[in-house]
Amino acid sequence: MPVPLSSLLLYSFIVAALLLMGWLLRRFYQERQYRRRPYVAPAHNNWALQPVPAEPPAHRVALLGDPGAVATDGTDPILNLLAGWQQETGPAGTVIILGDNVYPTGLPAPEHPGRAAAEARFGALLEALGQFPGQVVLLSGNHDWNKGRPDGWEYLRRQEAYVREQLPKAHYLPLDGHPGPVTLQLADNLLLIVLNTQWWVQRGPRPAADPKAPFRELRRLLEENRHQRVVVAGHHPLYSNALHGGKFTAKQHVFPLTTVYKQAYVPLPIIGSLLPLYRKVVGAAEDMAHPRYRKMRRRLLRVLHDFPGVIYAAGHDHNLQYFQYKGGHYLVSGSGSKTAFVQKGGRAAFVHEHKGFFSLDVYAQGETWLRTLExxxxxxxRLQLQPALPATPVVVPQSDEVKQAPQA
Structure with a gap:
């Protein structure tokens, strides 16, 4: 007697559910073994044995992303860590804030009910940066653009004006929400190039520009500065083993609403797996899978892969990640005030779900060391980044001049 179609469908559903639950349980067990523990790829297991130069660095760069939810009572661990770094570094250093400077939606208008809390958080960050005798650079992230909403440019311009008023010595780059790239000479043979990656994924009004022109300009700048160590900074990562790269925990498959609100423990097994699948394949506007983000990332990587040794630094994902790929160095330093799951392995040389930031220590002989500070x-x-500069580098006079690329 043939089995009814309805029974076959039911059996198939039960089998699929059991397989999914088995996979989730296995994933959960695996994640418990490494979550919140530093992961180092086997190729770099001897990192602690590598001797660092005895002399002090010629210049240091702190790369700190997503500090928008720092404590305002003087107890914030990241601000205290940054204060120690600043004191140790002195004037021969640069702090780069990689965006998402104010959570949850940037700096609202003065009459907005969330203005006081936002101003307190941002004020704590700017006060800490104001103690530093070196250079300060701030980028914008999607939260600074009101989470990418159509009025985001208004929020961005308000924040930029606030920084000019409260911390006039800081560089808020690129100016007025333009895509860039803009350059800032940090020290001899150390050049910073800043891109406003949010420009490519932003909805609503934004400065007019040809979306392809910044990549042509970036290529020109990298070609002209092969003699220098170059750091390219943008808010959005180009490689990531975390949320915006389509990586989710087993818990988020069962409790998908915790992706948005950490306490939203509403069980939605099976159905809940559709959200991670959607964000991995289609993506929200802030995810690598989203068409606008994907196009921006593809064009940017097409340029960077042609220039080995360039360092690309980003925030956005709330963890610490380092990738070495096709001769380039790709950092995610987005745990300035929050932490979130990051998956080990893949192309990652190092990941850690922990608050902290990366520091680049650049030495007079051209050596550059990446250090993880937590x-x-x-x-x-820590790791020495290759390739180093030529043995006899071309010296470019240090300057605070910011060069804004022409906008189309």
């Missing part, structure tokens, strides 16, 4: 932790990872 509150209350011994050093969990």
């Amino acid at each position: 509150p209350g932790q011994e050093e969990v990872f």
Whole structure:
């Protein structure tokens, strides 16, 4: 007697549900083994044995992303860690804030009910940066553009004006929400190039520009500065083993609403797996899978892959990640005030779900060391970045001049 179609469908559903639950349980067990522990790829397991130069660095760069939810009572661990770094570094250094400077939606208008809280958080960050005798650079992220909403440019311009008023020595780049690229000479043979990656994914009004022109300009700048160590900074990562790269925990498959609100423990098994699948394949506007983000990322990587040794630094995902790929160095330093799951392995040389930031220590002989700084932790990872500069580098006079690329 043939089995009814309805029974076959039911059996198929039960089998699929059991397989999914088995996979989730296995994933959950695996994640428990490494979550919140530093992961170092086997190729770099001997990192602690590598000797660092005895002399002090010629210049240091702190790369700190997503500090928009720092504590305002003086107890914030990241601000205290940054204060120690600033004191140790002195004037021969640069702090680069990689965007998402104010959570949850940037700096609202003065009459907005959330203005006081936003101003307190941002004020705590700017006060800490104001103590630093070196250079300060701030980028904008999607939250600074009111989470990418159509009125985001208004929020961005308000924040930029606030920084000019409260911390006049800081560079808020690129100016007025333009895509860039803009350059800032940090020290001899150390050049910073800033891109406003949010420009490519932003909805609503934004400065007019040819979306392809910035990549042509970036290529020209990299070609002209092959003699220098170049750091390219943008808010959005180009490689990521975390949320915006389509990586989710087993818990988020069962409780998908916790992706948005951490306490939203509403069980939606099976159905809940559709959200991670959607964000991995289609993507929200802030995800790598989203068409606008994907196009921007593809064009940017097409340029960067032609220039080995360039360092690309981003925030956005709330963890610490380092990728070495096709001769380039790709950093995610977005745990300035929050932390979130990051998956080990893949192309990652190092990942850690922990508050902290990366520091680049650049030496007079051209060596550049990546250091991982975390509150209350011994050093969990460091690495000399290759290739180093030529033995006889071309010296470019240090300047605070910011060069804005012409906008189309």
